[in-house]
Amino acid sequence: MATREEREEEARKLFKAIGMADNTAKQVASTAKTRDNLVAILTEAGALEGCSKPVGALLYACSTKYPLNAKEHRAAFLKEYIMTEKIKTNLQLDEALAYLEKEGTGALNREELEAASGVGVVVAPEELAAAVGEVFEAEKEALLAERYHYGINKLMPKVLAKVKWAEGAAIKKEMEGQRLALLGPETEEDKKPKPKPEKPKKEKKPKEPTANGAAKVDKAEAEEAWRTADPYAFLPKPEENNKVHTVVDFSDGRRMEIKNSPAKLAEHLQATGGKVITRFPPEPNGYLHIGHAKAQFVDFGMAAAYGGHCYLRYDDTNPEAEKKEYIDHIQDIVAWLGWKPWKITYSSDYFEQLYQFALQLIRSGHAFVCHQTADEIKLSREKREPSPWRDRPIAESLALFEDMRRGLIDEGKATLRMRMDYKNNNYNMFDLIAYRIKFTAHPHAGPKWCIYPSYDYTHCIVDALENITHSLCTLEFETRRASYFWLLEVLDTYKPVVWEYARLNLTHNVLSKRKLNKLVTGGFVHGWDDPRLLTLSGLRRRGVTKEAINNFCREDGITRADSEVHLHKLDHHIRMDLDASSPRMLAVLRPLRVVITNLPEDHYQEVDAKVFPGREETTYKVPFTRMVYIEQDDFREQDSKDYYALAPGKEVMLKYAGRIRCTSFEKLAGRVTQVNAEFRPMAAGEKAPKGVLNWVGQSTPGQEPAACEVRLYAHLFTEENPSSKGDDWLDYLNPDSLTVVQGALANRELLKAQPGDRFQLERLGFFCVDLDSKPGALVLNRTCTLKESAFAASVKKDAKR
Numbered sequence: 001m002a003t004r005e006e007r008e009e010e011a012r013k014l015f016k017a018i019g020m021a022d023n024t025a026k027q028v029a030s031t032a033k034t035r036d037n038l039v040a041i042l043t044e045a046g047a048l049e050g051c052s053k054p055v056g057a058l059l060y061a062c063s064t065k066y067p068l069n070a071k072e073h074r075a076a077f078l079k080e081y082i083m084t085e086k087i088k089t090n091l092q093l094d095e096a097l098a099y100l101e102k103e104g105t106g107a108l109n110r111e112e113l114e115a116a117s118g119v120g121v122v123v124a125p126e127e128l129a130a131a132v133g134e135v136f137e138a139e140k141e142a143l144l145a146e147r148y149h150y151g152i153n154k155l156m157p158k159v160l161a162k163v164k165w166a167e168g169a170a171i172k173k174e175m176e177g178q179r180l181a182l183l184g185p186e187t188e189e190d191k192k193p194k195p196k197p198e199k200p201k202k203e204k205k206p207k208e209p210t211a212n213g214a215a216k217v218d219k220a221e222a223e224e225a226w227r228t229a230d231p232y233a234f235l236p237k238p239e240e241n242n243k244v245h246t247v248v249d250f251s252d253g254r255r256m257e258i259k260n261s262p263a264k265l266a267e268h269l270q271a272t273g274g275k276v277i278t279r280f281p282p283e284p285n286g287y288l289h290i291g292h293a294k295a296q297f298v299d300f301g302m303a304a305a306y307g308g309h310c311y312l313r314y315d316d317t318n319p320e321a322e323k324k325e326y327i328d329h330i331q332d333i334v335a336w337l338g339w340k341p342w343k344i345t346y347s348s349d350y351f352e353q354l355y356q357f358a359l360q361l362i363r364s365g366h367a368f369v370c371h372q373t374a375d376e377i378k379l380s381r382e383k384r385e386p387s388p389w390r391d392r393p394i395a396e397s398l399a400l401f402e403d404m405r406r407g408l409i410d411e412g413k414a415t416l417r418m419r420m421d422y423k424n425n426n427y428n429m430f431d432l433i434a435y436r437i438k439f440t441a442h443p444h445a446g447p448k449w450c451i452y453p454s455y456d457y458t459h460c461i462v463d464a465l466e467n468i469t470h471s472l473c474t475l476e477f478e479t480r481r482a483s484y485f486w487l488l489e490v491l492d493t494y495k496p497v498v499w500e501y502a503r504l505n506l507t508h509n510v511l512s513k514r515k516l517n518k519l520v521t522g523g524f525v526h527g528w529d530d531p532r533l534l535t536l537s538g539l540r541r542r543g544v545t546k547e548a549i550n551n552f553c554r555e556d557g558i559t560r561a562d563s564e565v566h567l568h569k570l571d572h573h574i575r576m577d578l579d580a581s582s583p584r585m586l587a588v589l590r591p592l593r594v595v596i597t598n599l600p601e602d603h604y605q606e607v608d609a610k611v612f613p614g615r616e617e618t619t620y621k622v623p624f625t626r627m628v629y630i631e632q633d634d635f636r637e638q639d640s641k642d643y644y645a646l647a648p649g650k651e652v653m654l655k656y657a658g659r660i661r662c663t664s665f666e667k668l669a670g671r672v673t674q675v676n677a678e679f680r681p682m683a684a685g686e687k688a689p690k691g692v693l694n695w696v697g698q699s700t701p702g703q704e705p706a707a708c709e710v711r712l713y714a715h716l717f718t719e720e721n722p723s724s725k726g727d728d729w730l731d732y733l734n735p736d737s738l739t740v741v742q743g744a745l746a747n748r749e750l751l752k753a754q755p756g757d758r759f760q761l762e763r764l765g766f767f768c769v770d771l772d773s774k775p776g777a778l779v780l781n782r783t784c785t786l787k788e789s790a791f792a793a794s795v796k797k798d799a800k801r
Helices: 004-016 022-030 032-045 053-065 068-082 090-103 110-117 125-138 140-149 152-162 168-183 238-242 262-272 290-305 324-336 347-363 374-383 394-405 455-465 475-491 513-521 536-542 546-556 567-581 722-732 748-752 790-800
Strands: 246-249 255-258 277-280 309-314 343-346 367-370 415-418 433-437 451-453 470-474 497-501 591-596 604-610 619-625 627-631 651-654 658-668 671-680 706-713 738-746 758-761 765-769 779-784
Touching: 004 022, 004 032, 022 032, 032 053, 032 068, 032 475, 053 068, 053 090, 068 090, 068 246, 090 110, 125 140, 125 152, 125 168, 140 168, 152 168, 246 475, 255 475, 277 290, 277 470, 290 309, 290 470, 290 536, 290 546, 309 324, 309 347, 324 536, 343 347, 347 367, 347 394, 347 415, 347 433, 347 451, 347 455, 347 475, 367 394, 394 415, 394 433, 433 455, 455 475, 470 475, 475 497, 513 722, 536 779, 546 567, 567 758, 567 765, 567 779, 591 738, 619 627, 619 748, 706 748, 738 748
Parallel strands: 277 309, 309 343, 470 497, 591 671, 706 779
Antiparallel strands: 246 255, 367 415, 415 433, 433 451, 591 627, 604 619, 651 658, 658 671, 706 738, 758 765, 765 779
């Protein structure tokens, strides 16, 4: 069997053969779901030997856009319309796919499809010339004023609005010809860069202070386009619930069309009042991570956007892995992120109804008690062979299932399996397990049960029982659609809309609960809330705000396109939010003593430092004494032109205090231990030097400032995608992911801070007070640096190559 790397390399070569850029081919090949979809498309289209780049681009678009409910037409559509270039443009493709999605299953009306997508439509040259002429006439004044600096490509949509099926190349050629006729040949002046218009100066509006003293940031100026866009536009609309959901294909040629009967739909609408009902269904078997934050943004956010409701439903069907600790943690994190569940439920709340449905399945011939082991099931699945007990009599299965319920059969000796389609190409139709025996008390339901339903059995039924309108989940669950709807169909229940979106994948970390559990239990990190992890409790402990996380999820978007997001994008949102809300403080991480020789030994004064420099005048007091401390890196024995900190004979600024000039320094064992300097206050109107240093003075003359511990966090893994390394993923842990600095010095104002308080330590980064802090023993976590780190910059640079 080929290794993962070999499969990716083979796919990359195949994708390059259809004209895909090498970087894009590599990225698509590394994502299993996207890769497999595209390979299936190329196979059906007969393009495994390659094709032209325009055709390849359309095939790639089909791999992400083609509607699932029209899959039976896909191979014919690809061969007849894409490969033959009857459909040439993205507009034609979008219109064709919209038609296919609308029509769904059944016989394909090619005439209607071709009419909808403009196949065979030829725009006459005179028709195109007239359309371009009309658009140019409307823009004539701007064209004459800006001449060749006017970007005519932006007029293409206006031309297409008049001649919908004209080809882009033909439009561009006609526009260039008419521009030449209007303006004449391009002059030397036209070739010069377009002068930038002077921006009018905006009047600064006074900022209203927030509760913590920070000035409010003008959202209209600061927020980007993603903040104003509808993040839920890509999701199915509420009315989709009334349509055909999907088709389940069987190995013997049968087809099951899934839709709600008028009676079931009416019953559902009466229960919901027509509102959107979603659910966030975490398993209480570990701590939530940032991927769950995106799921909450989708589930709770969509319900709120449409005026509906969202359940918090615990998917608690595996009592061996579940704990009350995890249940409590999930409720805490959901509330922290700002979401309010409509109701909090548990799958275990429905155990009795699930049990009755199981009896219904057995009685209707859709379930049987099986004695195969897990290994035997796996082998028979590979061979497409049925269980030896698949056709056992209904009465016998009912009796055995009762024995299972009563605890008369040992664990692992029997399961209840659904009688589905063991020859189906979709392995999730291979007679899945509905119930298994576990002699374990349930953390919520108690000791009543010793048989527990599986996820595949439970999830869809509880969705139906709770009248969920939109069952939203990530793409890895897409293959479960068939089993989801098969079960609801044979039980004759209401059926929600199912829709999958791309999960959140972040670089240089892991989000698998199994891997996270390994890191925690193996002692590789310091618990589930270790700030190096992307668990939500870890991010919160590191000082990340809920606003930063939700904004990051919003920008990531809700689509079906798999992608991997670099950590620096999360840091960007963290930085944006903390910059607006974090009061500034002075501290020194690695102190170097500075003695100001022209001040008396008992010199003491308090200088005013600003809480939000440049925004408002709120200040706090900083003690300034004869002895102060600066950063070790802010002193060099040799000066240079590109160095702005302190050096012999050089003058710099102690922020908020005044200027100091180095007169000498002392060394011990080759290390600078003290700098001697002279102080002078800033004169009125005097310009500050480029070198402005953070510093800390003694609390009172002769009394050293308070020392504290500072924890500097970096990316957890050196490898961008550690999960791709198989069993060796732990080999790529970053040994420098945590640096503990002892003996850092904090200004006395910081000593008043409580765990969870956030600050910007000037020139050092954004920090928060850790839970380990005790009176007189402050511990600070660095949330992120003030600027993008060199590591993040190098990642971005590599990504552009």
